[in-house]
Amino acid sequence: MDPGRQLALDAGGADFLVDTANVVRATELTDGRPAHLERLTLLCEALAGFARDESAQVYAVVDRTLLSDPHLSPAERATLARWAAEGRVEVLPWADPRLLELAHALDMPVVSRDNYVDFHRRYPWIPGNTDTFLLPVPDAGGRGVAVVPRIMPVVEEARISLKEEQNELHAVGLHDRRGSGVRERVFRRSWHCPEPGCRLFGPDARAAAPMPGYRQGVPRCPEHAAPLADAGPAPARVLAKIRVDGVLRTRFTVVEGDLVTVGRFPDGPGRIALFPWLEEGVRRLISRDHLRVTVRGGALRVSDTSHNGSTVRRRDAPPVPLRPGREWTLRPGQVVELYEGVELLLSGRRYTLAPDDGERDPHPPPRPEDSAPTMLRPPDPAGGASGGIRGPGPGGGRKPGRRRRRR
Ligand SMILES: [Zn+2]
Structure with a gap:
Protein backbone atom coordinates (compact mmCIF):
# COMPACT_ATOMS: atom_id res chain seq x y z
CA MET A 1 0.00 0.00 0.00
CA ASP A 2 1.29 3.45 -0.88
CA PRO A 3 0.83 5.80 2.06
CA GLY A 4 1.01 8.69 -0.42
CA ARG A 5 -2.76 8.91 -0.60
CA GLN A 6 -2.99 9.05 3.20
CA LEU A 7 -0.48 11.91 3.45
CA ALA A 8 -2.50 15.10 3.81
CA LEU A 9 -1.54 18.17 1.84
CA ASP A 10 -2.56 20.51 4.59
CA ALA A 11 -2.68 20.04 8.32
CA GLY A 12 -6.19 21.46 8.60
CA GLY A 13 -7.60 18.46 6.71
CA ALA A 14 -5.67 15.82 8.65
CA ASP A 15 -6.64 13.49 11.48
CA PHE A 16 -3.17 12.80 12.88
CA LEU A 17 0.20 14.56 13.09
CA VAL A 18 3.30 12.40 12.72
CA ASP A 19 6.81 13.10 13.95
CA THR A 20 8.13 11.38 10.83
CA ALA A 21 11.86 11.04 11.52
CA ASN A 22 11.08 9.80 15.02
CA VAL A 23 8.89 7.02 13.60
CA VAL A 24 11.11 6.15 10.64
CA ARG A 25 14.06 5.78 13.06
CA ALA A 26 12.13 3.68 15.63
CA THR A 27 14.28 0.54 15.50
CA GLU A 28 11.94 -1.38 17.82
CA LEU A 29 9.16 -1.19 15.22
CA THR A 30 10.41 -3.51 12.51
CA ASP A 31 13.60 -5.19 11.44
CA GLY A 32 15.98 -3.08 13.55
CA ARG A 33 17.40 -1.04 10.65
CA PRO A 34 18.44 2.40 11.99
CA ALA A 35 16.00 4.03 9.55
CA HIS A 36 13.29 2.42 7.46
CA LEU A 37 10.69 4.34 5.48
CA GLU A 38 8.34 1.36 5.55
CA ARG A 39 7.62 2.22 9.19
CA LEU A 40 5.74 5.31 7.99
CA THR A 41 3.65 3.20 5.60
CA LEU A 42 2.86 0.70 8.36
CA LEU A 43 2.01 3.54 10.73
CA CYS A 44 -0.44 5.05 8.24
CA GLU A 45 -2.20 1.65 8.05
CA ALA A 46 -2.24 1.45 11.84
CA LEU A 47 -3.77 4.92 12.11
CA ALA A 48 -6.50 4.02 9.61
CA GLY A 49 -7.30 1.03 11.83
CA PHE A 50 -7.13 3.12 15.01
CA ALA A 51 -9.52 5.69 13.52
CA ARG A 52 -11.67 2.93 11.95
CA ASP A 53 -11.46 4.97 8.78
CA GLU A 54 -9.57 3.75 5.70
CA SER A 55 -9.21 7.32 4.47
CA ALA A 56 -7.75 8.72 7.72
CA GLN A 57 -5.36 11.52 6.78
CA VAL A 58 -1.89 11.94 8.22
CA TYR A 59 0.07 15.20 8.29
CA ALA A 60 3.75 14.28 8.32
CA VAL A 61 6.38 16.75 9.53
CA VAL A 62 9.93 15.72 8.69
CA ASP A 63 13.30 16.76 10.14
CA ARG A 64 15.44 17.81 7.19
CA THR A 65 18.26 15.44 8.22
CA LEU A 66 16.03 12.47 7.34
CA LEU A 67 16.16 13.37 3.64
CA SER A 68 19.89 12.62 3.59
CA ASP A 69 19.93 9.89 6.23
CA PRO A 70 22.55 7.37 5.05
CA HIS A 71 20.58 4.54 6.66
CA LEU A 72 17.79 5.02 4.12
CA SER A 73 18.23 3.44 0.71
CA PRO A 74 18.59 5.74 -2.35
CA ALA A 75 15.08 4.67 -3.36
CA GLU A 76 13.66 5.60 0.07
CA ARG A 77 15.41 8.98 -0.04
CA ALA A 78 14.02 9.58 -3.53
CA THR A 79 10.49 8.73 -2.33
CA LEU A 80 10.81 11.19 0.57
CA ALA A 81 12.14 13.89 -1.76
CA ARG A 82 9.19 13.30 -4.11
CA TRP A 83 6.68 13.58 -1.26
CA ALA A 84 8.40 16.79 -0.14
CA ALA A 85 8.20 18.19 -3.69
CA GLU A 86 4.51 17.27 -3.90
CA GLY A 87 3.81 18.92 -0.54
CA ARG A 88 2.79 15.58 1.02
CA VAL A 89 5.30 16.02 3.84
CA GLU A 90 6.45 19.25 5.46
CA VAL A 91 10.24 19.41 5.75
CA LEU A 92 11.82 21.63 8.41
CA PRO A 93 15.22 21.92 10.12
CA TRP A 94 13.49 20.84 13.35
CA ALA A 95 10.06 19.24 13.32
CA ASP A 96 9.19 19.43 17.03
CA PRO A 97 8.16 23.10 17.37
CA ARG A 98 5.93 22.86 14.28
CA LEU A 99 4.28 19.61 15.42
CA LEU A 100 3.42 21.01 18.83
CA GLU A 101 2.26 24.31 17.40
CA LEU A 102 -0.15 22.39 15.14
CA ALA A 103 -1.24 20.04 17.94
CA HIS A 104 -1.96 23.05 20.12
CA ALA A 105 -3.79 25.06 17.47
CA LEU A 106 -5.73 22.23 15.82
CA ASP A 107 -6.28 20.00 18.86
CA MET A 108 -4.93 17.05 16.92
CA PRO A 109 -3.13 13.89 18.14
CA VAL A 110 0.62 13.53 17.60
CA VAL A 111 2.34 10.21 16.92
CA SER A 112 5.84 10.17 18.41
CA ARG A 113 8.08 8.49 20.96
CA ASP A 114 9.52 11.87 21.99
CA ASN A 115 8.67 13.31 25.42
CA TYR A 116 9.11 16.92 24.18
CA VAL A 117 10.62 17.87 27.55
CA ASP A 118 12.03 21.10 26.15
CA PHE A 119 8.48 22.24 25.39
CA HIS A 120 6.85 21.52 28.75
CA ARG A 121 7.22 25.13 29.85
CA ARG A 122 5.80 26.56 26.64
CA TYR A 123 2.92 24.06 26.55
CA PRO A 124 2.00 23.26 30.17
CA TRP A 125 -0.68 20.84 28.92
CA ILE A 126 1.99 18.34 27.79
CA PRO A 127 3.19 16.91 31.16
CA GLY A 128 0.68 14.35 32.37
CA ASN A 129 -1.34 14.58 29.15
CA THR A 130 -3.25 11.39 28.37
CA ASP A 131 -5.18 12.24 25.24
CA THR A 132 -2.98 13.99 22.69
CA PHE A 133 -0.05 11.64 22.10
CA LEU A 134 0.07 8.22 20.50
CA LEU A 135 2.96 5.78 20.67
CA PRO A 136 3.85 3.59 17.69
CA VAL A 137 4.48 0.00 18.84
CA PRO A 138 5.05 -3.34 17.10
CA ASP A 139 1.71 -5.03 16.49
CA ALA A 140 0.76 -8.37 18.06
CA GLY A 141 2.02 -10.33 15.06
CA GLY A 142 5.37 -8.56 15.23
CA ARG A 143 5.40 -7.65 11.52
CA GLY A 144 3.31 -4.51 11.51
CA VAL A 145 2.77 -1.41 13.59
CA ALA A 146 0.02 -0.46 16.04
CA VAL A 147 -0.59 2.72 18.00
CA VAL A 148 -1.48 3.07 21.67
CA PRO A 149 -2.39 6.19 23.69
CA ARG A 150 0.46 7.64 25.73
CA ILE A 151 0.71 9.23 29.16
CA MET A 152 3.26 12.01 28.88
CA PRO A 153 5.77 12.05 31.75
CA VAL A 154 5.84 14.84 34.31
CA VAL A 155 9.44 15.95 34.44
CA GLU A 156 11.23 17.83 37.19
CA GLU A 157 11.66 21.49 36.40
CA ALA A 158 15.46 21.30 36.55
CA ARG A 159 15.47 18.70 33.77
CA ILE A 160 13.33 20.93 31.59
CA SER A 161 15.81 23.76 32.12
CA LEU A 162 18.73 21.50 31.18
CA LYS A 163 16.98 20.38 28.01
CA GLU A 164 16.11 23.94 27.02
CA GLU A 165 19.68 24.93 27.73
CA GLN A 166 21.04 22.21 25.45
CA ASN A 167 18.94 23.55 22.60
CA GLU A 168 20.21 27.07 23.18
CA LEU A 169 23.82 25.89 23.44
CA HIS A 170 23.31 23.94 20.25
CA ALA A 171 22.04 27.03 18.46
CA VAL A 172 25.27 28.94 19.21
CA GLY A 173 27.53 25.98 18.40
CA LEU A 174 28.46 25.24 22.01
CA HIS A 175 26.80 21.86 22.17
CA ASP A 176 27.46 18.95 19.88
CA ARG A 177 24.46 16.58 19.91
CA ARG A 178 26.35 13.71 18.36
CA GLY A 179 29.84 14.24 19.74
CA SER A 180 31.28 15.49 22.98
CA GLY A 181 28.19 17.27 24.32
CA VAL A 182 28.82 20.68 25.87
CA ARG A 183 32.12 22.33 24.89
CA GLU A 184 33.20 22.63 28.53
CA ARG A 185 36.52 24.29 27.81
CA VAL A 186 34.75 27.36 26.48
CA PHE A 187 32.92 27.75 29.79
CA ARG A 188 35.95 27.21 32.00
CA ARG A 189 37.94 30.12 30.53
CA SER A 190 37.48 33.90 30.32
CA TRP A 191 37.55 35.37 26.83
CA HIS A 192 38.57 38.72 25.34
CA CYS A 193 37.51 40.25 22.04
CA PRO A 194 40.20 41.96 19.95
CA GLU A 195 37.69 44.62 18.83
CA PRO A 196 38.36 47.82 20.83
CA GLY A 197 35.50 48.76 23.13
CA CYS A 198 33.69 45.43 22.74
CA ARG A 199 30.65 45.58 24.99
CA LEU A 200 30.52 41.86 25.66
CA PHE A 201 34.12 40.69 25.81
CA GLY A 202 36.12 43.91 26.26
CA PRO A 203 38.30 44.68 29.29
CA ASP A 204 35.33 46.27 31.09
CA ALA A 205 32.90 43.45 30.37
CA ARG A 206 31.17 42.00 33.38
CA ALA A 207 32.33 38.57 34.47
CA ALA A 208 28.74 37.41 33.89
CA ALA A 209 29.00 38.26 30.19
CA PRO A 210 27.11 36.01 27.83
CA MET A 211 28.82 32.95 26.46
CA PRO A 212 30.82 33.23 23.28
CA GLY A 213 29.62 31.70 20.08
CA TYR A 214 31.56 28.81 18.57
CA ARG A 215 32.37 28.30 14.92
CA GLN A 216 35.11 26.55 12.96
CA GLY A 217 36.66 25.18 16.11
CA VAL A 218 37.14 28.46 17.99
CA PRO A 219 35.09 30.59 20.39
CA ARG A 220 34.00 33.83 18.76
CA CYS A 221 32.51 37.15 19.79
CA PRO A 222 28.79 36.98 18.96
CA GLU A 223 28.87 40.66 17.99
CA HIS A 224 32.14 40.92 16.04
CA ALA A 225 32.55 37.29 14.90
CA ALA A 226 36.27 37.63 15.72
CA PRO A 227 38.05 34.71 17.40
CA LEU A 228 38.35 35.44 21.13
CA ALA A 229 41.61 35.35 23.06
CA ASP A 230 41.89 33.11 26.12
CA ALA A 231 42.20 35.39 29.17
CA GLY A 232 42.69 32.76 31.83
CA PRO A 233 40.44 30.62 34.00
CA ALA A 234 36.88 31.88 34.47
CA PRO A 235 35.68 32.59 37.99
CA ALA A 236 33.01 30.26 39.39
CA ALA A 372 9.35 53.09 51.77
CA PRO A 373 10.13 51.12 54.94
CA THR A 374 9.00 47.52 55.11
CA MET A 375 5.75 46.74 56.87
CA LEU A 376 6.09 44.19 59.61
CA ARG A 377 4.19 41.04 58.92
CA PRO A 378 1.24 40.66 61.32
CA PRO A 379 1.51 37.67 63.64
CA ASP A 380 0.01 34.53 62.16
CA PRO A 381 -3.21 33.71 64.05
CA ALA A 382 -2.73 30.01 63.35
CA GLY A 383 0.51 30.21 65.30
CA GLY A 384 2.75 29.18 62.38
CA ALA A 385 6.30 30.36 62.15
CA SER A 386 7.10 33.31 59.93
CA GLY A 387 7.24 32.29 56.31
CA GLY A 388 4.19 30.06 56.08
CA ILE A 389 4.75 27.10 53.86
CA ARG A 390 2.62 26.30 50.92
CA GLY A 391 2.90 24.72 47.57
CA PRO A 392 3.75 21.18 46.63
CA GLY A 393 7.48 21.46 47.23
CA PRO A 394 10.61 22.62 45.44
CA GLY A 395 9.75 21.33 42.02
CA GLY A 396 6.21 22.55 42.13
CA GLY A 397 4.42 25.82 42.45
CA ARG A 398 2.51 25.19 39.30
CA LYS A 399 0.47 22.05 38.88
CA PRO A 400 1.05 20.33 35.59
CA GLY A 401 -1.62 21.67 33.32
CA ARG A 402 -3.79 19.12 31.68
CA ARG A 403 -5.85 20.33 28.84
CA ARG A 404 -9.07 18.52 28.23
CA ARG A 405 -9.31 17.72 24.58
CA ARG A 406 -12.23 16.91 22.43
CA ARG A 407 -11.87 13.60 20.63
ZN1 LIG B 1 33.44 41.70 20.37
Missing part, protein backbone atom coordinates in the same frame (compact mmCIF):
# COMPACT_ATOMS: atom_id res chain seq x y z
CA ARG A 237 29.49 31.33 38.48
CA VAL A 238 26.17 30.05 39.71
CA LEU A 239 22.82 30.65 38.07
CA ALA A 240 19.90 31.46 40.30
CA LYS A 241 16.33 32.34 39.52
CA ILE A 242 13.37 34.14 40.99
CA ARG A 243 9.95 32.54 40.87
CA VAL A 244 6.81 34.40 41.91
CA ASP A 245 3.59 32.40 42.31
CA GLY A 246 5.09 29.57 40.30
CA VAL A 247 6.14 31.75 37.36
CA LEU A 248 9.80 32.13 36.47
CA ARG A 249 10.48 35.88 36.53
CA THR A 250 14.20 36.21 36.05
CA ARG A 251 17.46 34.31 36.09
CA PHE A 252 20.68 35.90 37.22
CA THR A 253 24.30 34.90 37.45
CA VAL A 254 26.33 35.31 40.61
CA VAL A 255 30.08 35.36 40.06
CA GLU A 256 32.55 34.31 42.75
CA GLY A 257 33.47 37.44 44.69
CA ASP A 258 30.37 39.46 43.72
CA LEU A 259 27.55 40.44 46.06
CA VAL A 260 24.01 40.45 44.73
CA THR A 261 21.20 41.97 46.75
CA VAL A 262 17.65 40.70 46.24
CA GLY A 263 14.70 42.63 47.59
CA ARG A 264 11.74 44.82 46.89
CA PHE A 265 13.88 47.70 45.70
CA PRO A 266 17.56 47.30 46.63
CA ASP A 267 20.19 49.99 46.22
CA GLY A 268 23.44 49.84 44.35
CA PRO A 269 24.91 47.58 41.68
CA GLY A 270 24.25 43.87 41.54
CA ARG A 271 20.65 44.22 42.62
CA ILE A 272 17.60 42.21 41.75
CA ALA A 273 14.50 44.35 42.27
CA LEU A 274 11.38 42.28 42.83
CA PHE A 275 8.78 45.06 43.02
CA PRO A 276 7.44 44.69 39.45
CA TRP A 277 6.37 41.12 40.14
CA LEU A 278 4.83 41.56 43.55
CA GLU A 279 1.17 42.08 44.29
CA GLU A 280 0.22 45.21 46.14
CA GLY A 281 -0.36 43.46 49.46
CA VAL A 282 2.96 41.63 49.31
CA ARG A 283 5.22 44.47 48.18
CA ARG A 284 5.80 46.06 51.53
CA LEU A 285 6.23 42.77 53.37
CA ILE A 286 9.38 42.15 51.33
CA SER A 287 12.27 44.29 52.55
CA ARG A 288 14.09 46.67 50.21
CA ASP A 289 17.25 44.58 50.84
CA HIS A 290 15.87 41.19 51.70
CA LEU A 291 18.60 38.71 50.83
CA ARG A 292 22.31 38.87 50.10
CA VAL A 293 23.65 36.32 47.68
CA THR A 294 27.30 35.44 47.03
CA VAL A 295 29.27 32.54 45.60
CA ARG A 296 32.08 30.96 47.59
CA GLY A 297 33.86 27.77 46.68
CA GLY A 298 31.52 27.43 43.72
CA ALA A 299 28.39 27.31 45.95
CA LEU A 300 25.61 29.85 46.32
CA ARG A 301 25.45 31.36 49.81
CA VAL A 302 22.39 33.26 50.97
CA SER A 303 21.90 35.45 54.04
CA ASP A 304 18.79 37.25 55.25
CA THR A 305 18.83 40.98 55.96
CA SER A 306 15.05 41.48 56.07
CA HIS A 307 12.53 42.55 58.68
CA ASN A 308 10.16 39.66 58.22
CA GLY A 309 12.65 36.87 57.61
CA SER A 310 12.88 34.12 55.00
CA THR A 311 12.48 30.37 55.11
CA VAL A 312 14.41 27.61 53.38
CA ARG A 313 12.23 24.79 52.09
CA ARG A 314 13.98 21.45 51.60
CA ARG A 315 12.98 18.36 49.73
CA ASP A 316 13.11 15.73 52.46
CA ALA A 317 13.36 17.78 55.63
CA PRO A 318 11.30 20.35 57.51
CA PRO A 319 11.64 24.00 56.47
CA VAL A 320 14.08 26.13 58.42
CA PRO A 321 13.99 29.87 59.06
CA LEU A 322 16.97 31.71 57.63
CA ARG A 323 18.40 33.45 60.70
CA PRO A 324 19.74 36.97 60.30
CA GLY A 325 23.50 37.02 59.96
CA ARG A 326 23.73 33.31 59.22
CA GLU A 327 24.81 32.17 55.78
CA TRP A 328 23.01 29.28 54.15
CA THR A 329 24.55 27.23 51.36
CA LEU A 330 21.75 26.66 48.89
CA ARG A 331 21.62 23.15 47.41
CA PRO A 332 19.69 21.91 44.40
CA GLY A 333 16.11 21.20 45.39
CA GLN A 334 16.09 23.86 48.13
CA VAL A 335 14.03 27.02 47.87
CA VAL A 336 14.44 30.25 49.79
CA GLU A 337 11.01 31.72 50.38
CA LEU A 338 10.99 35.47 51.01
CA TYR A 339 7.24 35.38 51.42
CA GLU A 340 4.66 32.80 50.40
CA GLY A 341 5.13 32.29 46.66
CA VAL A 342 8.17 34.62 46.33
CA GLU A 343 11.13 32.32 45.86
CA LEU A 344 14.84 32.24 45.12
CA LEU A 345 16.29 28.95 43.89
CA LEU A 346 19.14 27.52 41.88
CA SER A 347 18.59 27.32 38.17
CA GLY A 348 18.70 23.90 36.52
CA ARG A 349 20.99 25.59 33.99
CA ARG A 350 24.71 25.32 34.31
CA TYR A 351 25.82 27.98 31.86
CA THR A 352 25.14 31.67 31.39
CA LEU A 353 23.96 32.37 27.89
CA ALA A 354 22.86 35.92 28.53
CA PRO A 355 23.33 38.12 31.59
CA ASP A 356 19.61 37.91 32.22
CA ASP A 357 17.51 35.54 30.20
CA GLY A 358 14.37 35.25 32.29
CA GLU A 359 10.98 36.13 30.94
CA ARG A 360 10.55 39.62 32.26
CA ASP A 361 7.54 41.79 32.33
CA PRO A 362 8.30 45.29 31.18
CA HIS A 363 9.31 47.07 34.36
CA PRO A 364 6.89 49.72 35.52
CA PRO A 365 8.74 52.62 37.11
CA PRO A 366 9.06 52.31 40.89
CA ARG A 367 6.74 54.45 42.95
CA PRO A 368 7.74 56.36 46.08
CA GLU A 369 6.16 53.73 48.30
CA ASP A 370 8.39 51.03 46.76
CA SER A 371 11.33 52.55 48.55
